[in-house]
Amino acid sequence: MLFDRQPAPPGSGLSKQTLWLMTVGAGLVVANNYYNQPLLGLIARDFDVLESEVGIVSMLTQIGYAFGLFFIVPLADMFYRRRVILTIFPFIPLSLLLATFSCSLPWLAAASFLIGLSCVIPQLFVPMAATLATPDKKSHSIGLVMSGLLIGVLASRIISGIIGEYLDWRHMFFFGAVVMVVYWIILIRQLPEVAPAFHDGYAALMRSLRQYLRSDPELRLASWRGACSFATFSAFWTTLVFHLEGPPFHAGSGIAGAFGILGVTGAVVPAILGKRIDQLNKNRVIVTMCAISLLSWLLLGGPGANSYLALIIGVLLIDMALQAIHLTNQAIIFARHPEATNRVNTIYMTSYFIGGSLGTFVAALAWQYLGWTGVSVVGIGCSILMLAGHLLFHRKT
Template sequence: MLNRPAVGLPFRLVLTMAAACGLAAASIYYNQPMLAGIAASFGTSSASVVAIPTITQAGFAVGLVLLAPLGDRFERRRLCTMLALFLALALFIAGVTQSFSTLMVASLLIGIFATLAQQIVPLAAHLAEAGSRGRVVGLVMSGLLLGVLVGRVIAGAVAQAFGWRMMFIIGSASMIAVAAAIRALLPQSPPQHLLGFRELLCSLWPIAREEPVLRHAAAVGAFAYAGFGLFWSTLAIYLSGPPFSLGPAVSGLFGLVGIVGALAAPLAGRLADRENSRAALRAGLLSLSSAFVVFAQFGGSILGLIAGVVLLDFGVQMVQVTNQSAIFGLRPDARSRINTIYMATYFVGGTLGSTAASVAWKLGQWPMVCSVGLACSLVALAIHLAAGPSQLRSRVERTSRSS
């Protein structure tokens, strides 16, 4: 095993990683507000074009499992540069192709290579000093969240003004700029292992089995993200009916309200650095639970929905950053694989939440959605409380020893 270099983190470097995360994550969501224009260009049905976001998400899941662990095996700066360039190429193909089937393949590749963001987050934790790791991860996660939230809005505006192809071309150019910035500004980060690809994948299960803190964080994160996915999967349907009768553009604007959640990421990181991770996690889960109470009681008004979205996004970001700050202190030599395990479980939770959304809506519409969302949040809170203070104290102790 190779030792990591002692690297300081200038603020411009943190901003570069945050921007790279945001732009990579945004590329997954560019297609969502542009589906009508894509369908018109190719003369295809709405039923066919809605497969584009699905295959992009599927690509992300594949990349998460197959590419994310590679950060423990290859020099990270070079790896991130190559992923950014491959993502740029996939976006360019999506923007210029005249074939719908080629667009589908490009969408799959966009999802796969957008896992660049999941290389950068553990890299940020790897480069940061122990006393500032939470703050650095929080800032980088703020960039990722802003990319997810703002990416849809910008894509819709660009597509309306210049056409959907232009958004993919702009996205491609932005990833070329990201690759150049990574190459110029990020320090070299030697690999932590010389394991083969198969050995890397086979080591995921032993790591999960041997790290109770990782299992705890993954379970809490999965249930928290399930509630998050449940809400956002049904919001547009809810707003389209009485008493609102609003179009999809308005539901998209609710994403901007979630920018408040970006403010939670640095706060959670600072609390984790001060060894208050238990308090930060509890606050995030209580905020998440409160959101569904607000949705149930005051969701009949726009102001009530806005208040709930603020609580929801704030809570999810507190949970996410606190969990990641904790797990990145477990094994410095396996941070990429630890992040793979955590994010794969997190992603499964979100997928199950989105799937449960349609069932909940059919069974009881908005009240049932709020009830299931609250149940997910309370399960996450119960898992957290059941772990007890001793496990979370051991998390801090292990973080200190690994630095």
């Protein structure tokens, strides 16, 4: 069959070609979830709705992603992973085309949920890299794929901001659909296979998620940190375009998207940190990055909030903190459960994107009633919750 291939043994090693295939692909696929953010102002004007209403597009994309993480990603522990990936993949361009031709905000919101639901492929690549890599290359492989994913998240805003500025938001979704078809063809030719590690039914598979969550306090704590950190990240990026459109900036979607260039600079953190994370004190890394996240929001909400300099420094600090915390979280949970990388990643990433969707929703409301000051309060609050949760419940091991 077209999707069949001989499985590679766990720990047998990843070729550079395969590792880069997953790294680049993680960025290309996850970008589809974030094309909408610099375009929200354009979409609101096109459909003649309030800025607070159009925030549902970004929120439902993240909720769809959380659903995909919870219900689809665990299947990769139960079925051959290549087959799962190649079966899901065609739904990505189909969802993007539905968004392209949406005639109203409810249709676009539905398409956005489906985009998020189908674009969980990067969360299959990360555990796949962890499974196939040799022990000495495991953290490095995870870090490199994570760098690709994060560059995709941030570069998507640059691309969509430019296309929105000079064409319109529908062209962005259509362009994404074309890219996905091309990448799917490449995956069919080159993606390796990984045999399943779970041999019971789907109900037992889903019950095992609860067992891991209940039995492992470090997994619960990593999930909390991930949710809070992504809430701060989403609060910033969802409302940045509205902040830049108003005084004193009066900038368009192209400027909002250009801020992604700064984030891309920081997205190399996982690739660098992944080489050294096993030698570092993970508790110290997490506490430091939580403090940096809090500092960034104090800067963004302070007296210099209406300056480009504050925004530039803020985005660099927020992205650096998010990426370092995220990689450290995944290094911890994969090392604790090598037999269930997809399932523990499901628990962690579901919490992560629920946090992101809540951050988006609350930040949109805060913007509507309190402007950028309200958004800064949301970011500060999430950073404090992340640091407090870690300090209260972290156990020295």
